[in-house]
Amino acid sequence: MKAVTIDKEKCNLCLVCVETSAGCFMKNDDSIEVLADDFTCVLCGHCVAACPVNAITHNIMDMSNFPEITGDGKLSTGDLLRHMRERRSHRAFLDKQVPKKDLEKLAEAVRYSPTGHNEQTVELVIIQNPERRKKLSNLGVDFYAGVADEAEKGLEEMKASGKAAPEQILESERTTGFLRMLAGARDAGLDPLLYDAPAVFIFHSTAKAVTASENCVIAAANAGMLARTMGLETTFVALFASAANTYPPLTGELGLPEGNKVYAVLVVGYPKIRYLRAVDRKQVSVRWE
Ligand SMILES: Cc1cc2nc3c(=O)[nH]c(=O)nc-3n(C[C@H](O)[C@H](O)[C@H](O)COP(=O)(O)O)c2cc1C
Structure with a gap:
């Protein structure tokens, strides 16, 4: 089945459908040939949305859900x-x-x-x-408590081996500490996830x-x-x-x-805290070409 049907009476051969699509249509001498079928069409709807004379009917998509775009649709950049x-x-x-x-x-x-x-x-x-959320969050914290146990064991082994670099040990201590914090927060009645x-x-x-x-x-x-x-x-x-x-x-x-x-x-x-200022961030590294 062809993905779309073109009403030849309405079509003015403007080629917008050809230009919006990735090879779904081909211009013949006096008509547009539809190449896309129900297998190859990705259902983007661009052809229907851009046709200036409403000549295209999509045979798979819901044609009642293509509301007209009015206004210029622009939000202010600032x-x-x-x-x-x-x-x-x-x-x-x-x-x-x-x-x-x-x-x-x-x-x-x-x-x-x-x-x-x-x-x-x-x-x-x-x-x-809330009960469901709590149950899921608790399972997540259980998981990280187990990961913390493993990380701690690894850290002890690393220290005992005497072979690990100080930065490696520091990194491992940081990870273990962070994971432990999650279970600690739960014990204090918080939901850290x-x-x-x-x-x-x-x-x-x-x-x-x-x-x-x-x-x-x-x-x-x-x-x-x-x-x-x-x-x-x-x-x-x-x-x-x-x-x-x-x-x-x-x-x-x-x-x-x-x-x-x-x-x-x-x-x-709804946030409990209202931020009073925007925050600083690193400059984006851009290579202009
Ligand atoms: C992909 C992604 C994953 C994140 N995961 C977590 C998370 O697991 N827990 C958490 O508290 N915050 C998480 N954050 C929030 C970041 O910590 C936060 O975006 C970052 O500190 C910058 O702060 P901002 O979002 O207020 O700019 C995540 C953010 C992103 C983008």
């Missing part, structure tokens, strides 16, 4: 850059539920984020239930997707930026993502579809 610069990772949240409609908007940001080959592989688990956040977004994807990780991370970054427009703040939690993919009790508890992995985790909530 405002958007400031929005990005003032984003901070937040780890303390108000004890206040986020309305489901706002979480749904974040899920919408995920839906419309770009993915490699337009594979749209990103899936979400959104956790709002998911920060008692009212909502936790787990971004997962089939590991078969060539850009599985990028798909999830881009979606998470976009959701995090959108969250700020609703008074919400976020933090990426790679520590939880690694534990979820590595520690069988946590992997089992999460119960993702077979073959899926966690590639990003965002904690989301």
Whole structure:
């Protein structure tokens, strides 16, 4: 089946469809030939979105979900850059539920984020239930407590061997200390992984997707930026993502579809702390060519 149908009465041979696509169309003498079929079309929808005379009907995509773009669609560069610069990772949240409609908007940001080959592989688990969040976080901390035990053993062996360089020992002490801190924080009644956040977004994807990780991370970054427009703040939690993919009790508890992995985790909530200043960062190293 051809992926799209072109209404020859409406088509004005402007070639926009040819130019927006990667070889999906070919210009013949007096018509456009559709080459893409239901197997090769990546469902990007660019041809439908750009056709100035509405001549293209996609035969697979939902034609009722191509809303017209009105206005110039521009945000001010200064405002958007400031929005990005003032984003901070937040780890303390108000004890206040986020309305489901706002979480749904974040899920919408995920839906419309770009993915490699337009594979749209990103899936979400959104956790709002505090008991569930606590259970998952506890399993994550259990995992790191075990890793700390192993790291400590390794450190002792390293020291006893007398062969390790001082920097190696220092690095190992730093890692062990950090891992120990997580369990210590839990003992003190804190949630050092998911920060008692009212909502936790787990971004997962089939590991078969060539850009599985990028798909999830881009979606998470976009959701995090959108969250700020609703008074919400976020933090990426790679520590939880690694534990979820590595520690069988946590992997089992999460119960993702077979073959899926966690590639990003965002904690989301109303911030307890208001930052009064943006922060300094290293200059980006750029090689201009
Ligand atoms: C990919 C990624 C993974 C991160 N993982 C964690 C994490 O596991 N736990 C945590 O508390 N913060 C985590 N962070 C937050 C970083 O520590 C934070 O972005 C960094 O310190 C800079 O602070 P800023 O986000 O406020 O600019 C992560 C950030 C990124 C981008």
